[in-house]
Amino acid sequence: xxxxxxxxxxxxxxxxxxxxxxxxxxxxxxxxxxxxxxxxxxxxxxxxxxxxxxxxxxxxxxxxxxxxxxxxxxxxxxxxxxxxxxxxxxxxxxxxxxxxxxxxxxxxxxxxxxxxxxxxxxxxxxxxxxxxxxxxxxxxxxxxxxxxxxxxxxxxxxxxxxxxxxxxxxxxxxxxxxxxxxxxxxxxxxxxxxxxxxxxxxxxxxxxxxxxxxxxxxxxxxxxxxxxxxxxxxxxxxxxxxxxxxxxxxxxxxxxxxxxxxxxxxxxxxxxxxxxxxxxxxxxxxxxxxxxxxxxxxxxxxxx
Numbered sequence: 001x002x003x004x005x006x007x008x009x010x011x012x013x014x015x016x017x018x019x020x021x022x023x024x025x026x027x028x029x030x031x032x033x034x035x036x037x038x039x040x041x042x043x044x045x046x047x048x049x050x051x052x053x054x055x056x057x058x059x060x061x062x063x064x065x066x067x068x069x070x071x072x073x074x075x076x077x078x079x080x081x082x083x084x085x086x087x088x089x090x091x092x093x094x095x096x097x098x099x100x101x102x103x104x105x106x107x108x109x110x111x112x113x114x115x116x117x118x119x120x121x122x123x124x125x126x127x128x129x130x131x132x133x134x135x136x137x138x139x140x141x142x143x144x145x146x147x148x149x150x151x152x153x154x155x156x157x158x159x160x161x162x163x164x165x166x167x168x169x170x171x172x173x174x175x176x177x178x179x180x181x182x183x184x185x186x187x188x189x190x191x192x193x194x195x196x197x198x199x200x201x202x203x204x205x206x207x208x209x210x211x212x213x214x215x216x217x218x219x220x221x222x223x224x225x226x227x228x229x230x231x232x233x234x235x236x237x238x239x240x241x242x243x244x245x246x247x248x249x250x251x252x253x254x255x256x257x258x259x260x261x262x263x264x265x266x267x268x269x270x271x272x273x274x275x276x277x278x279x280x281x282x283x284x285x286x287x288x289x290x291x292x293x294x295x296x297x298x299x300x301x302x303x304x
Contacts, residue, residue, distance in 0.1 A: 002045060002046055002117070003043060003044070003045045003117075004043070004044045004045075004113040004116050004117055004297050004298060005041070005042070005043050005044075005297070005298050006041070006042050006044070006109045006112060006113050006295065006297050006298070007037075007039040007040070007041055007109070007295040008039060008040040008041070008042060008094075008102075008105040008106050008108065008109035008141070008295075009035045009036060009037055009038065009039045009105055009141075009291055009294060009295060010035070010036050010038040010039070010094045010100035010101060010102060010105065010170075010288075011033045011034060011035050011036065011100060011101040011105070011137065011140065011141075011253075012033075012034050012036055012100070012168065012170070012251075012253045012258075012260045013031050013032065013033065013034070013099075013222060013251070013253050013254055014032040014033075014034050014147075014216050014220065014249075014251075015030070015031060015032045015201055015216075015219060015220060015221055015222070016029065016030075016031045016032075016221070016222045016223060016224065016254065017029060017030040017031070017198060017200065017201050017221065017223055018183070018186060018223045018224070019197055019198075019200065020197055021187070026136075026153050027153070027183060028151070028152060028153070029136075029150070029151070029152075029153065029154060030149070030150070030151055030200050030201050030202065031149070031150045031154060032147065032148070032149055032150075032160070032209065032216075033101075033137075033140045033147065033148050033149075033150055033154075034146065034147050034163075034290055034291075035146040035147070035290070035291040035293075035294055036168055036170070036260075036288045036289065036290055036291060037288050037289050037290075037291055038093060038094055038100070038170060038286065038288045039093060039094070039295070040090060040091060040092055040093055040094050040102060040105065040106055040109075041090075041091040041093075042069070042088060042089065042090050042091075042106065042109050042110065042113065043088070043089040044073075044086055044087075044088050044109075044110060044113035044114060044117065045086060045087045045088075045117075046084055046085075046086055046114075046117045046118065047084060047085050047086065047087055048083075048084050048085075049084070049085055050077075050083065050084060050085045051085040052069075052070045052073040052074055052077075052085055052086050052087075052088065053085070053086070053087045053088070054067055054069055054070050054088050054090060055087075055088070055089050055090070056090045056092060057089070057090065057091045057092065058090075058091055058092035058093060059092040059095065059096065061090075061092060061096060061103075067090075067103070067106075068103045068104065068106055068107035068110075068134060068135065068138075069088050069090055069106050069107060069110045070088075071107065071134060072106075072107035072108075072110040072111050072130070072131075072134055072138075073085075073086045073088065073110050073114060075130045075133065075134065076110075076111055076114045076115075076118075076121075076122060076130060077114075079122050079126055079130055080118060080121035080122050081121075082118060082121055086114065086117075088110065090106060095172055095258070096176070097176035097177060097178065097257065098172060098177075098253070098254075098256070098257050098258040099177065099252065099253040099254025099255050099256045099257065099258050100170070100253055100254065100258050101137045101140075101141070101254070103135075104134075104135050104136075104137035104138045104140075104141055105137075105141045107131070107134050107135065107138045107141070108131060108138050108139075108140070108141025108142045109141065111127050111130060111131060111138075111142050112127075112141075112142055112297060113297060115127055116297055127142050128142060128155075131155070132153070132155040136150075136153040136154035136155060137154055137254075139154065139155045139157055140154070140157060141294065143157060143159065143294065144159075144293055144294055145159035145160065145162075145293060145294070146162055146290065146291040146292045146293045146294060147159075147160045147161070147162055147163060147290075148160055149202065149206050149209055158206045160206070160209055160211075161211055162290075162292035162293070163211070163212065163213060163216070163290060164212070164213065165289060165290055165292065166213060166248075166262050166263065166264075166289070166290050167262075167263050167265065167266050167268075167269035167287055167288070167289055168260050168261065168262050168263070168269070168287070168288050168289065168290060169242060169245075169247075169260065169261045169263065169269055169272050169273045169276065169285055169286070169287055169288075170253075170258055170259075170260045170285070170286050170288055171238040171239070171241070171242055171258065171259040171260065171261075171276060171280070171283050171284070171285050172238075172257070172258055172283055172284040172285070172286070173232070173234040173235050173237075173238045173256075173257045173258075173259075173282065173283045174234065174282060174283065174284075175232055175234050175235065175257050176257065177228060177232060177235065177255055177256035177257040178255075179254075179255045182224055182227070182228055182255035182256070183255070185227040185228070185231060186223060186224060186227050189226070189227050198223070201219065201221070213248050213249075213262065214248075216248075216249060216262075217248050217249040217262075220249045220251050221251075222251050222252045222253075224252060224254070224255045224256065225239075225251070225252040228252060228255060228256045228257075229252070232256065232257065234257070234282055234283065235252070235256050235257050235259065237280050237282070237283070238259050238276070238280050238282075238283040238285075239251075239252060239259040240280075241275070241276040241279040241280035241283075242259055242260070242261040242272065242276050242285075243261070244275070244276075244279065245261060245271070245272035245275050245276060246263070246264075246268055246271070246272060247261035247262060247263055247268075247272055248261075248262045248263060248264065249261065249262050250262075261276075262290075266287075269287050270287060273285045273286070273287050
């Protein structure tokens with residue numbers, strides 16, 4: 001096999017709790033990742049020449065050397081200790097700086113593709129370790145589960161049974177929310193309120209993570225939401241527009257700027273999308289669906 005095609009899905013966070021800060025500067029967190037079928041697409045080819053060549057179609061993602069795809073492929077070949085390199089075509093559909101994990105998903109897809117193209121070069125544990133070095137969300141995207149509980153920096157994963165499939169409206173404000181400043185704003189808000197850090201959401205065995213949408217809605221929380229919406233009115237307005245619809249739950253994803261709402265059926269989702277788009281014309285709203293598992297390598301093309 002010389003070429004692999006793979007869809008790289010976005011994720012939403014059905015819950016996100018930020019816990020204490022480590023001496024390293026990283027924060028411990030607790031989150032429930034849920035993959036959705038808003039997807040980038042990659043074609044990964046191995047080649048004899050060393051190095052990684054990246055061609056991007058769609059949004060400008062900055063210099064190739066800084067792209068997580070290039071960093072992931074470079075890390076893979078270094079860990080594998082093999083000669084040669086890769087050519088990667090990347091079709092971008094997931095917006096950057098949205099809290100949807102687009103860059104992390106691209107990196108995870110790259111690692112999965114190279115593991116298939118170079119069988120046995122890096123085992124599953126090694127692949128997970130590379131993913132954790134690349135970023136907190138990347139380990140989720142080298143697994144198979146469409147839903148998982150993440151702890152630590154997000155790299156300590158417990159796969160969860162899939163929820164019943166559900167349509168999701170994703171709201172995309174035309175602003176960028178940087179993760180570092182979002183953590184800083186949250187830390188300052190907590191310090192001003194007395195420095196209290198909220199307790200974890202779930203037991204260590206993950207036995208109380210909700211397995212139906214009613215439970216998800218009852219426990220939906222994102223610790224970034226108050227400070228991000230206060231600092232970014234477009235995000236606040238997009239979330240307010242979704243919460244005015246007949247959604248099961250509406251929440252900020254990650255540290256933003258994207259927001260999302262989950263609905264009972266496709267008709268309700270389309271009505272919610274149309275109503276939110278009419279109420280908040282400064283944002284784009286799209287209907288996607290939850291995924292029970294991450295897309296298979298060389299599987300069907302993107303549905304959105």
